[in-house]
Amino acid sequence: MRVHKLTLAALAVAASLSLTACQNDDGGTTGQSDPSAASTASSADGGKGADSGSDQGGGAQNSDSAGSGGNGSAGENASAQGTATSSGSGAAGGTGKAARCRTDELEITAVDNTIDGDPDRTVAVTMKNHGGHDCTISGYAGVDLELKEGSLSAKRTGEKATSAVLKNGQSIAFGIHYPSNDSGGSGVRVTGLQVTPPNETRTVTLKWPGAATLPVTDDTASQVTVGPVGSAGQGG
Numbered sequence: 001m002r003v004h005k006l007t008l009a010a011l012a013v014a015a016s017l018s019l020t021a022c023q024n025d026d027g028g029t030t031g032q033s034d035p036s037a038a039s040t041a042s043s044a045d046g047g048k049g050a051d052s053g054s055d056q057g058g059g060a061q062n063s064d065s066a067g068s069g070g071n072g073s074a075g076e077n078a079s080a081q082g083t084a085t086s087s088g089s090g091a092a093g094g095t096g097k098a099a100r101c102r103t104d105e106l107e108i109t110a111v112d113n114t115i116d117g118d119p120d121r122t123v124a125v126t127m128k129n130h131g132g133h134d135c136t137i138s139g140y141a142g143v144d145l146e147l148k149e150g151s152l153s154a155k156r157t158g159e160k161a162t163s164a165v166l167k168n169g170q171s172i173a174f175g176i177h178y179p180s181n182d183s184g185g186s187g188v189r190v191t192g193l194q195v196t197p198p199n200e201t202r203t204v205t206l207k208w209p210g211a212a213t214l215p216v217t218d219d220t221a222s223q224v225t226v227g228p229v230g231s232a233g234q235g236g
Contacts, residue, residue, distance in 0.1 A: 007085050019118045046125065077115035098134035099163050103202035105131030108195055112209045113175065120223070123176040123210045124232040125195055129166040138163035142196035143176055145208070152214075154178075154226040161166070161198075173232035179215055179223045187213030198229060 106127045113124035125143075129135055139161045143154040154176055164172055181187040189212060196203045214220050 011197070022081070026154075046210075061075075069123050083169035091096055098136045099199060100199055101127070101129060101135035101137040101166060102131070103197050103204060105129060105135060106197055108192055108197070108204045108206065110176075110195070110206045110209050111217045119180075120177045122178050123178075123193070123208075123213055124173050125176060125193075125206075126171050126173040126232070127166075127197060127229070128171040129168055132168055134167050135161060136165050137172060137198060137229055140228050141174060141198055142194075143180075144194040145214075145224060146192035146194060147214075148191060151194070152221055152224055154224045155222060157225050157227045159228050159231060163228060164230055172229050175227045175231045175232045176210075177223075177225045177234060178210065179217075179220060181211060181213045181215040183215045183217070185216060189213050189214050 018060050086236070107130050108125065108127050110123055110125045112122075114121040125141070127141075145152045146152070157177075166172060176193075190210065192210045193208045194203050194205045195206060214224070
């Protein structure tokens with residue numbers, strides 16, 4: 001019985017070795033290709049996912065650059081985003097774009113610019129760049145008329161604002177429009193003008209060059225308006 005058991009065990013081992021050899025001869029290549037194929041598919045799917053995520057992120061963060069979010073690898077998109085961010089900051093240092101015009105770099109003056117026959121009166125405010133370098137300005141300035149009773153903030157006209165680059169020594173202007181006091185009454189006396197350049201917080205106080213008073217009506221506050229920079233003159 002012991003000899004019989006050993007013989008059976010030997011036959012089992014031999015059969016196992018024979019089966020393994022057959023599998024290696026017939027399907028060795030197939031057996032090795034499955035993990036490799038799975039790895040390749042996973043890598044391809046992962047790469048597509050990375051590119052897709054990068055494209056979506058680039059489009060959201062780089063909306064001003066047409067078509068920049070749809071091409072290139074994640075690294076290329078990140079590089080493009082970094083360039084756009086640094087350029088958009090307006091900082092000097094090789095970005096090729098002028099910095100924002102700052103209050104202390106602008107010489108601000110105001111003059112009466114009313115044209116005969118106009119239903120409203122106009123004050124033109126001029127901002128001259130004397131900072132020694134180019135600067136960019138756009139939007140609306142903050143305007144407050146100083147009154148004996150307090151202050152009155154001018155409302156924006158709603159006109160589309162455009163961006164301008166001021167070279168050193170160049171100027172740009174905008175208009176302040178207000179109603180004429182034809183009521184025959186004493187009206188509200190204007191004692192000064194406060195101007196805050198676009199995207200700035202520092203204010204400059206000027207002498208008011210316009211009519212001495214505003215009419216006292218319910219609509220006076222809404223009739224004092226300011227146009228965007230570059231809009232001095234009739235209608236804006």
